[in-house]
Amino acid sequence: MKERTSFGHGGDYNPEQWLDHPEIIAQDFEYFKKAHINTITVGIFSWAQLEPSEGIYQFDWLDDVFDRAEKQDINVILATPSGARPRWIAENYPEVLRVDENGQRNLFGERHNHCYTSPAYREKVQTIDNKLAERYGKRKNLVLWHVSNEFGGACYCDLCQNAFRTWLKQKYQTLENLNKAYWATFWSHTYTSWNQVVAPSPRGDQNLLGLNLDWHRFVSDQTINFYEVEAKVLREVTPNIKITTNFMGGNPDDEHVFFDLNYQDFAKHVDVVSWDSYPSWGTDAKSSVELAMNTAAMNDVMRSLKHDNYMIMESTPSQVNWHPFNRPKAPGMHRMGALQEVSHGANAINYFQLHQSRGSSEMFHGAVIGHDLRDDTRIFKEVSQVGENLNQLQPALNTKAHQPKVAIVYDYDNMWALNDVRNYAAETIKYWRTIQEHYRYFWEQDVPVEFISTTDDLTAYKLVIDPMHFMMTEEFANKLRAYVAQGGTIVGTYITGQVDERYLAYLGGWPKALRDVYGVDPLETDTLYPTQQVVVADGQKKFQAHDYATVLSVDHAIAIANYASEWYAETPAITQNQYGNGQAYYIGTRFDSDFMVAFYDTLVTQLDLKEANLIHKTDAAIHINVRLNEQKIYYFVTNFSDEEKTITVNTPMRDLLTGMVISIGTYDVAAYDTKVLVEEG
Structure with missing residues (x-):
């Protein structure tokens, strides 16, 4: 990513859905101005539009998006489209479709239904990536590459089985070592040939615990290897543009999170950590305070991967469409959640999605611009407020989270x-x-x-x-x-x-x-x-x-x-x-x-783990997070409850979000409100 000069505010934009409605695209960009959108992520699910048939490319529509964005000083994060391949690839190269753990090859459908080992898929991905890098690599508003989308899942095809055996040979060297590691004498499961090794399956072994664990390790390594196949092309053509891919945290209140892939290993391969944050604010199962703690933990996990600032690549301004109960955020919750993530080190807040899809599976997933095509909705106004707040937080840009003890x-x-x-x-x-x-x-x-x-x-x-x-x-x-x-x-x-x-x-x-x-x-x-x-x-x-x-x-x-x-x-x-x-x-x-x-x-x-705090609270619903540099300390004070709380300020401060000078004394913090305070002088 080029040197960041402002907090990022934007998200996934899919104009290929609206090419037959140019007036909607034009209106979208007008709305982006009003919502203080300064970043768009494009191309994630666009392969069928970019390459409608093998070797035939259509880039005019994407050229237009870059041009429109450049005129409005909007940065572009360009995604490689490998997360959702077009039908012609599956028809021409059936090996790209995944095989499930029962040995059955999937039909074309969904997304992420592709084999990371397939030479054909890797070749086609590198070809389209190279085309994109050569065409857009020198655009001045290209600030970041976004490789694929939400990596995950496993393939059990013969290509992957052979790759797994090769991985095991490199790790264990001999069958004797493999048998000892898996305690394979139990139940007479001793291997006498590498070809006998098969990934865990309900039709075979699922009780060799070492095998199960190594399969997890292999899938993670093979996914990272596929990512590197894409990143290699981008680094060669555009060495000055940084690369990320969006990690997943799911619901921060889940029992199991980011299960499939070892993000600690994966983080070594990305230039910037980004993740998709979808806490289920407003649930009847957890208070907003408890969910805020869980979400804070996930943000700290992501910041810790590189011990540095990170990005929110996806979030929702209102609701999702895949929770058991898809409740929109209550008034104020979106701003509260966005500023919480900034307080932990996020330098960008992005949404899925900027414009709501008219049909298909995510047509009711929350968006900045809804089906009503209006800019006076509650959601649009709250997104605009977040954008305005991020502009007001400019002095805190690139400050770091407090070094933990x-x-x-x-x-x-x-x-x-x-x-x-x-x-x-x-x-x-x-x-x-x-x-x-x-x-x-x-x-x-x-x-x-x-x-x-x-x-x-x-x-x-x-x-x-x-x-x-x-x-x-x-x-x-x-x-x-x-x-x-x-x-x-x-x-x-x-x-x-x-x-x-x-x-x-x-x-x-x-x-x-x-x-x-x-x-x-x-x-x-x-x-x-x-x-x-x-x-x-x-x-x-x-x-x-x-x-x-x-x-x-x-x-x-x-x-x-x-x-x-x-x-x-x-x-x-x-x-x-x-x-x-x-x-x-x-x-x-x-x-x-x-x-x-x-x-x-x-x-x-x-x-002596507590820092001297210039702000005093009496309720755990209030959380105080710090970002700082050598000159200033910025105190993010958030009330995560649905009731007004109080804080005591022990030195004169100024609120960056309101410009108000805060004298020594006691102050109310409204429900779901955030103050960002910095010492005067």
Whole structure:
């Protein structure tokens, strides 16, 4: 992306749907002015219009879009069209269509119904990408390439099976190593030929856990490899234009999110992280405050991928059409959500879609311009207000999120392994939910957090939280030990360190590095039924725990709380261990938020994790996020509740969104409102 000079505000635009209505396209661009739209993303689903038959190209309509945008100083993000191929490709090259896990080749239809391994598809994609890059690469309003769209899914065709075998050969070198990794002697599943290896299928193996895990790894790697096939062309023709693809978070309140692909690996291949954000504001299942916390966590995940600013590539200004209940956002919620994402480091807010499709599956998905073709609707006015606010926030452009002192380990191999574990209880594993429960405390206390991979540097953080690290390599266990020895603080939990990266159980109990750092040895884990509770006593305080309870053998740690019920009563539930210059806490059971508050209150004070705050709040519904540079600190103060709340300002400030000077004193913050405050002077 060229050097950003303003916050991005725009979204997906599909003018090919309106080529027989040029007056609508002309009106759209007039409306873009009114809504402060400065960026359009084009070409995502346009392949059939760009190349209606093989080797026959039609670019005039896209030329016109670039010209119109340039006249209005609108930047263009140009997408490669590989996310939705035209029918002629499927007819001429049937191998491009995916094969499902039962071995049946799909018909043409939907989107993302293509094989990432297919040489024919890769060749055709590179050809159209090269045409686009040569034609538009020097347009001055081209600011970013958007490769494909929402990568995901898997193909089980012979091409992919062979690619999987090649991937396994490179990893394991010999069949002997493969058989050992998969513990293939169990059930007499020993491989005697590489050709016997087949991806997990209901018609074959789905119980070789190492095979299942490697398939996830392969699919992620093969998807990234396909992305690189496209990116290679773009880099060669337009080396000065940066490249992204839109990652997915789904509903931030889902139990499982961004499941298919390892975004920590994928992020190394994109120049800018962008993602599609669709929180279901207004649900009856969660308060807006709770959903705001979940959405904040997802934004922090995306920012953490490169430890840098990012983009919202898709969001909705009103509703989606794929939730169980497609409720539009209440007045004020769109602005609230957009500014929340900016507060976490987003430098662009984009929508799907700018103009609502007249027909087909997404005809009722929310849009800036609806079927009524009006610019005086509530939705249009709220989008315009967001655009105006982004202009007012210009001084905060390219500022960074506050460097966190707290990190939470999030590991994709571990997520895939836990989702396939044949132990505990599938209903209550909840790896992502558990991470959110730890994150919640810090969000409510306005303490910034990063989400890190096992390859990140731990020494940048005072506190590292490592929940449910079921699949842990000895390398990472040694890394934790070194981090604590050097003065770091680690918090680990139940269901940690049970298997290695091959999905083989550790023999003889925990790896030595974990025993050293935590000073305990987990003996067994009690899996509780949903109605069962365990009491844990911490001095005079008692807490209810649920789902899982680990029975511990204590070596050189000290117990700071004990179980007070069940057959393991009077044994340690939470321990603390001094190791080297640091300390390690092990939480043996799953608690509710009241324990998290008590536990982390002590740690935050002890480690001095809170920054001096010039704004005081008395309600967790108010969240204060910071973006800053060397000159200024910008305080984003948001009320996520449907009731008015108050804050106290302790030094004179100015609100960037209103221009008002805020003196020392107490102020009301309306429901769903955001103030962006900066110190005067």
